[in-house]
Amino acid sequence: MSSLDAIREGYARFDPRAYLQNNYMPPRADFSSEQCVVPWKLRCLAETFASGEICGRTLIDVGSGPTIYQLLSACEHFEEVVATDFLEVNREELQRWVRGEPGAFDWSPFIQHVCKIEGRGEPWQEKERRLRGRLRRILPIDVHCADPLGAPLRPPADALLSTFCLEAVSPDRAAFGRALVNVGSMLRPGGHALLLGALGESFYLAGAARLPVVPLDEDDVRGALSDAGFTIRDFRSYTMPPALRTGVDDVQGVFFVHAQKPLEG
Numbered sequence: 001m002s003s004l005d006a007i008r009e010g011y012a013r014f015d016p017r018a019y020l021q022n023n024y025m026p027p028r029a030d031f032s033s034e035q036c037v038v039p040w041k042l043r044c045l046a047e048t049f050a051s052g053e054i055c056g057r058t059l060i061d062v063g064s065g066p067t068i069y070q071l072l073s074a075c076e077h078f079e080e081v082v083a084t085d086f087l088e089v090n091r092e093e094l095q096r097w098v099r100g101e102p103g104a105f106d107w108s109p110f111i112q113h114v115c116k117i118e119g120r121g122e123p124w125q126e127k128e129r130r131l132r133g134r135l136r137r138i139l140p141i142d143v144h145c146a147d148p149l150g151a152p153l154r155p156p157a158d159a160l161l162s163t164f165c166l167e168a169v170s171p172d173r174a175a176f177g178r179a180l181v182n183v184g185s186m187l188r189p190g191g192h193a194l195l196l197g198a199l200g201e202s203f204y205l206a207g208a209a210r211l212p213v214v215p216l217d218e219d220d221v222r223g224a225l226s227d228a229g230f231t232i233r234d235f236r237s238y239t240m241p242p243a244l245r246t247g248v249d250d251v252q253g254v255f256f257v258h259a260q261k262p263l264e265g
């Protein structure tokens with residue numbers, strides 16, 4: 001069995017609800033302090049989209065998992081947001097939220113926080129409605145395929161977002177770099193890529209699943225982006241405080257990068 005097949009097999013045990021519990025409930029989802037990891041992630045995205053430079057028809061979110069927090073600032077600047085994930089259980093979790101079905105995860109604390117930091121003074125239910133209206137496609141994806149969606153995205157996306165995916169599905173740094181090239185093929189020349197990911201992580205838990213992660217440092221991320229032809233516009237990192245090292249993974253820190261695909265070539 002190839003290392004990619006072993007990873008794919010490992011994801012058969014991925015439990016979306018356990019994953020949400022581990023990363024998107026307190027203590028990690030604590031909105032009382034800007035020093036906490038979730039507010040830091042939301043602020044990176046809100047500040048980057050606030051300029052209005054990153055906008056267009058389509059943003060594609062690569063490896064959405066069962067989460068929508070990463071789309072809350074993005075959705076203001078695109079006509080359509082396309083979510084993607086490898087697992088049907090995650091795509092179903094996203095559909096439950098989009099349809100407002102009972103049992104869907106409650107993202108309202110995240111929506112309220114993003115409305116607060118974006119400072120438009122709008123009711124959070126308005127942002128929830130707007131995201132639901134723009135999240136019209138939830139597609140299967142495999143970042144290890146040259147065409148991750150199974151066929152080229154036509155027209156290519158104006159922006160690409162991916163949070164905590166590539167390093168958690170790649171057996172080594174070379175595979176991480178190839179996956180970045182693959183997902184970059186869905187982005188138009190001049191398009192923007194926003195990545196949030198784990199630094200120094202080697203595993204994480206999601207219920208019965210214990211998934212391997214390729215440990216990356218800042219230079220690994222910078223090098224992979226450069227090798228994939230991207231220009232780095234902004235790079236930020238966060239160190240995981242002891243109180244948030246809860247045993248659900250061994251993540252040391254989080255990176256945020258805003259990169260851009262060259263106009264020509």
Ligand SMILES: Nc1ncnc2c1ncn2[C@@H]1O[C@@H](CSCCNC[C@@H]2Cc3ccc([N+](=O)[O-])cc3CN2)[C@@H](O)[C@H]1O
Nearest residue numbers: 023037063065086087141142143164165168169204249251
């Ligand atoms: N071949 C594939 N192509 C695309 N997606 C694939 C593929 N295989 C699996 N997937 C899909 O990708 C996965 C994305 S979730 C990956 C989790 N990454 C690690 C976890 C995340 C996390 C979150 C938050 C914080 N924090 O401090 O706030 C820390 C951490 C660190 N631990 C999952 O949805 C799977 O379904």
